[in-house]
Amino acid sequence: MAVSNTNAERRRAPLSSWVKQTFLTLGSVAVTMLGLLFVTFIIGRVMPIDPVLAIVGERASQSTYDAVYQQLGLDKPLLVQFLYYLWDVCRGDFGMSLLNARPVAEDIARVFPATMELATIGVFIGIVLGVPLGVVAAVNRGSWIDQIARVVALVGYSMPIFWLGLMGLLVFYGVLGWVGGPGRLDIFYEDIVPARTGMILLDSALAGEWSVFRNAFSHIVLPASLLGYYSLAYISRMTRSFMLEQLTAEYVTTARVKGLSERAVIWRHAFKNIRVQLITVIALSYANLLEGSVLTEIIFSWPGIGSYITTALLSADMNAVLGGTVVVGLIFICLNILSDLLYRVFDPRSK
Amino acid sequence: MNSLTRFMSSAALGVALAITAAPAAIAETPANMLVIANRIDDITTLDPAESFEFAGSDVSRNIYQKLVNFDPMNLEGGYQPEIAESWTVSDDGTTITFTIRDGLKFHSGNPVTAADVEFSLRRAVALNKTPAFILTQFGFTADNVGETIVADGNTVTIKTDKPYATSFVLNCLTSTIGGIVDMKTVMANEVDGDMGNEWLKTNSAGSGAYKLVNWKPNESVTLQSNPDFYLGAPEMERVIVRHVQESASQRLLLERGDIDIARDLNPEDVAGARDADGVKIHDELRGRLMYLAFNQKHPELSKPEVRQALKYLIDYEGMQNSFLNGQYTVHQNFLPRTFLGAVDENPFSLNVEKARELLKAAGVPEGLELTAGVREAQERTEIAQAYQNALAQVGIKLNIMVGTAKQILGEYRARNLDIYIGAWGPDYPDPHTNAGTFAYNPDNSDEANATGLLAWRNSWDTGGLTEKVAGAVVENDRDKRQMMYNDIQAEFRDTSPFAVMFQKIEQAGMRDNVQNVNLGGATTAVSYWPITK
Numbered sequence: 001m002a003v004s005n006t007n008a009e010r011r012r013a014p015l016s017s018w019v020k021q022t023f024l025t026l027g028s029v030a031v032t033m034l035g036l037l038f039v040t041f042i043i044g045r046v047m048p049i050d051p052v053l054a055i056v057g058e059r060a061s062q063s064t065y066d067a068v069y070q071q072l073g074l075d076k077p078l079l080v081q082f083l084y085y086l087w088d089v090c091r092g093d094f095g096m097s098l099l100n101a102r103p104v105a106e107d108i109a110r111v112f113p114a115t116m117e118l119a120t121i122g123v124f125i126g127i128v129l130g131v132p133l134g135v136v137a138a139v140n141r142g143s144w145i146d147q148i149a150r151v152v153a154l155v156g157y158s159m160p161i162f163w164l165g166l167m168g169l170l171v172f173y174g175v176l177g178w179v180g181g182p183g184r185l186d187i188f189y190e191d192i193v194p195a196r197t198g199m200i201l202l203d204s205a206l207a208g209e210w211s212v213f214r215n216a217f218s219h220i221v222l223p224a225s226l227l228g229y230y231s232l233a234y235i236s237r238m239t240r241s242f243m244l245e246q247l248t249a250e251y252v253t254t255a256r257v258k259g260l261s262e263r264a265v266i267w268r269h270a271f272k273n274i275r276v277q278l279i280t281v282i283a284l285s286y287a288n289l290l291e292g293s294v295l296t297e298i299i300f301s302w303p304g305i306g307s308y309i310t311t312a313l314l315s316a317d318m319n320a321v322l323g324g325t326v327v328v329g330l331i332f333i334c335l336n337i338l339s340d341l342l343y344r345v346f347d348p349r350s351k
Numbered sequence: 352m353n354s355l356t357r358f359m360s361s362a363a364l365g366v367a368l369a370i371t372a373a374p375a376a377i378a379e380t381p382a383n384m385l386v387i388a389n390r391i392d393d394i395t396t397l398d399p400a401e402s403f404e405f406a407g408s409d410v411s412r413n414i415y416q417k418l419v420n421f422d423p424m425n426l427e428g429g430y431q432p433e434i435a436e437s438w439t440v441s442d443d444g445t446t447i448t449f450t451i452r453d454g455l456k457f458h459s460g461n462p463v464t465a466a467d468v469e470f471s472l473r474r475a476v477a478l479n480k481t482p483a484f485i486l487t488q489f490g491f492t493a494d495n496v497g498e499t500i501v502a503d504g505n506t507v508t509i510k511t512d513k514p515y516a517t518s519f520v521l522n523c524l525t526s527t528i529g530g531i532v533d534m535k536t537v538m539a540n541e542v543d544g545d546m547g548n549e550w551l552k553t554n555s556a557g558s559g560a561y562k563l564v565n566w567k568p569n570e571s572v573t574l575q576s577n578p579d580f581y582l583g584a585p586e587m588e589r590v591i592v593r594h595v596q597e598s599a600s601q602r603l604l605l606e607r608g609d610i611d612i613a614r615d616l617n618p619e620d621v622a623g624a625r626d627a628d629g630v631k632i633h634d635e636l637r638g639r640l641m642y643l644a645f646n647q648k649h650p651e652l653s654k655p656e657v658r659q660a661l662k663y664l665i666d667y668e669g670m671q672n673s674f675l676n677g678q679y680t681v682h683q684n685f686l687p688r689t690f691l692g693a694v695d696e697n698p699f700s701l702n703v704e705k706a707r708e709l710l711k712a713a714g715v716p717e718g719l720e721l722t723a724g725v726r727e728a729q730e731r732t733e734i735a736q737a738y739q740n741a742l743a744q745v746g747i748k749l750n751i752m753v754g755t756a757k758q759i760l761g762e763y764r765a766r767n768l769d770i771y772i773g774a775w776g777p778d779y780p781d782p783h784t785n786a787g788t789f790a791y792n793p794d795n796s797d798e799a800n801a802t803g804l805l806a807w808r809n810s811w812d813t814g815g816l817t818e819k820v821a822g823a824v825v826e827n828d829r830d831k832r833q834m835m836y837n838d839i840q841a842e843f844r845d846t847s848p849f850a851v852m853f854q855k856i857e858q859a860g861m862r863d864n865v866q867n868v869n870l871g872g873a874t875t876a877v878s879y880w881p882i883t884k
Contacts, residue, residue, distance in 0.1 A: 049755050050755075050760075050761070053760060055481075056481060057403060057481055060481065060802075060803060061801070061802060061803045062800045062802045064481075065802070097568075100394070100395050100396070100552075100568045101395065101396060101549075101552055102552075102553070102568065107568065110567070111569075166599055166600075169600070169603055170603065173603065173607065174603050174606070174607055181600075181603065181604050181607060181609050182595055182597075182600045182603075182604060183593060183595075186609070187380070187384070187386055187591050187593075188381075190571075190573075190591075191565070191573075298596045298597050298600075299597050299599075299600055300600070301593065301594065301595045301596065301597075301600060303567075303569055303570045303594075307569070307596070308569065311392050311569060315392075
């Protein structure tokens with residue numbers, strides 16, 4: 001009996017731990033989201049923009065102004081306004097855009113896939129090029145390879161993105177004609193493929209419209225490479241730094257003394273130990289891109305969430321700003337959870 | 352992007368274009384398609400009863416016909432018959448009867464009838480959206496439209512509460528809100544008694560040269576030509592307006608031949624594009640005015656000599672030829688050029704000595720300090736800085752308060768600013784639109800709270816101008832009416848606490864082969880149907 005009880009406890013223990021962990025995670029998500037909503041809501045209400053003026057226009061009479069003020073519920077106490085908003089959000093209703101009178105949720109569903117498509121390719125480029133570059137730079141510390149990697153990263157960090165974007169457009173679109181111009185597609189290809197995911201590359205592939213796919217690719221390759229370059233700069237520098245720390249550790253010396261090949265030492269031992277840190281760096285990098293790179297979106301006329309939130313903010317469309325902020329907040333939270341899960345996979349200590 | 356970023360992007364593009372090799376083969380848009388880059392993020396609705404923004408008016412003008420409308424190839428000719436083939440005015444001047452043209456069809460195939468006209472105008476009044484005042488100023492209300500806007504057979508009669516100038520009423524009917532919608536289609540899409548408002552925000556039901564294919568907010572508007580348009584099918588079968596925020600990107604698309612027209616080029620990009628192969632620049636006067644206003648609650652600003660002096664301290668020519676280069680022209684009257692009654696007299700110029708004498712005569716104390724409110728827009732803040740420097744030369748310290756619309760307009764509407772530096776655009780193409788706000792203020796008390804009137808915002812008792820404006824709006828003799836506005840503006844220039852400075856020039860870049868472009872001048876919006884390539 002005693003043995004049997006112990007086994008049952010052992011079986012239950014991971015389950016209860018998992019349930020507990022899930023509840024804790026959901027609790028922290030709820031608290032974070034509540035805090036995010038509250039702070040954004042309050043900032044939106046106290047900042048010097050006027051949603052009423054945005055709707056009624058500069059020349060409206062005081063009575064029209066007052067009527068819309070009440071219609072928007074702005075005459076109610078802030079806390080009451082927040083509770084109303086919270087109740088709506090809990091039901092998946094972000095409200096209507098004050099300016100274009102369309103549901104904010106629909107607008108976000110339209111613009112977010114554009115950003116996601118761009119950011120995913122961007123971060124992919126950043127990982128594929130940035131990680132090996134960082135490793136090679138660390139292994140060859142002080143060599144010309146390391147110097148080149150440093151310059152590449154430095155340029156990526158310090159060049160204004162609008163300048164790089166414009167130069168890229170000018171050279172590869174204006175002069176060489178290798179890529180498409182601003183926008184997601186040439187006008188001739190618009191509205192050919194039905195929007196299933198909102199990501200044109202994916203949608204055109206699913207529909208088997210390869211000419212649309214090629215055109216979409218020619219438009220995305222430049223802005224994605226630009227964002228990829230920024231990711232590369234960050235990821236490569238962090239990878240180099242993590243690797244340098246590992247390469248001076250005693251276990252690496254031991255591995256070398258044991259006669260392991262340099263490749264095995266670097267990739268099977270040192271690199272394996274930086275994966276957890278790299279996950280954080282990559283997740284942060286991806287989250288930043290998913291948040292929307294406003295300047296890139298403006299220069300490339302990319303209708304993504306960054307320019308959506310910025311336009312909404314400048315137009316005093318607070319429902320749209322709040323909706324966008326909630327989505328961005330959710331992205332950060334989801335990526336955090338994903339990172340935590342990956343830690344468990346890659347870090348034996350967390351098991 | 353802020354102004355520095357904008358300038359740097361244009362400069363970078365200019366330098367790079369100058370040092371790089373010749374561009375790759377120029378693309379070309381299809382011969383039957385017009386592609387335009389424009390900032391269209393101000394479109395909030397496409398319902399003509401609600402639309403009141405520039406980009407929305409551009410779309411609406413090409414979708415909806417009106418009783419009377421402007422001919423894009425002859426804007427100076429004023430309103431012309433459109434859905435109404437003729438009209439008569441009753442002897443007492445309060446009733447206009449329109450006869451509806453035969454054979455017009457909506458995009459749905461339904462005929463355009465007097466009942467549609469009645470419905471559209473009644474609907475605009477009943478919905479009472481932002482631009483509804485353009486119609487309700489004639490005394491129409493949701494309660495009385497049953498009697499005041501009436502269809503009978505193929506005629507529609509509208510009865511105003513006073514005998515207004517016919518030109519005033521008809522000019523107002525050329526506005527976006529005068530667009531006639533297809534009653535059957537609209538009412539088939541009514542939800543909860545909204546008269547199809549929700550549906551019409553993103554759909555169209557007109558009889559104009561184009562119909563709406565789709566509007567993707569902040570992305571694009573696509574229009575398809577109407578083969579049954581009463582003036583003949585437009586040559587451009589498809590018009591696509593793409594939202595391209597950045598001037599430098601618009602220029603690149605234009606020079607590369609991927610668009611036909613770029614509508615938001617900044618002065619640096621206009622200068623650069625002017626020299627590009629296959630590109631031309633089209634200049635057109637628009638209705639927007641830049642002005643300074645001096646609050647008459649301020650004891651010093653209320654002195655006539657001080658008001659005059661402040662007008663002599665503006666470097667009109669200097670600003671026009673420097674940072675406003677090509678985008679604004681000096682204009683010192685409240686009616687934009689090309690409006691009925693507009694005058695082209697600009698008596699003020701920078702004259703520091705004269706200003707100093709006037710200030711001395713008025714007994715203005717040394718070290719006078721004033722505060723000017725200005726909204727954060729590049730050209731406005733630059734005007735504020737130039738004015739600050741000029742006032743410093745006569746010992747007046749100008750503090751500039753730059754802020755958002757809420758901060759600055761809130762203060763302006765509450766009559767709290769000493770000086771306001773701002774812009775004003777006409778609401779409808781009749782002189783009363785500006786006369787009725789710059790020079791009309793029947794009750795100057797704080798309690799009147801007439802925040803919509805610029806004269807009230809500046810606490811200006813207009814003297815006899817209010818009565819003169821009220822007289823001009825009911826004068827039926829067009830020539831006499833024109834003279835009345837000439838006189839009102841002459842007095843206004845001299846006595847008012849407003850220094851109107853500039854009128855907007857729109858500079859659009861376009862491919863060489865694009866012809867017959869009219870952006871709407873000061874009176875209306877762009878017309879796509881005459882355009883050829």
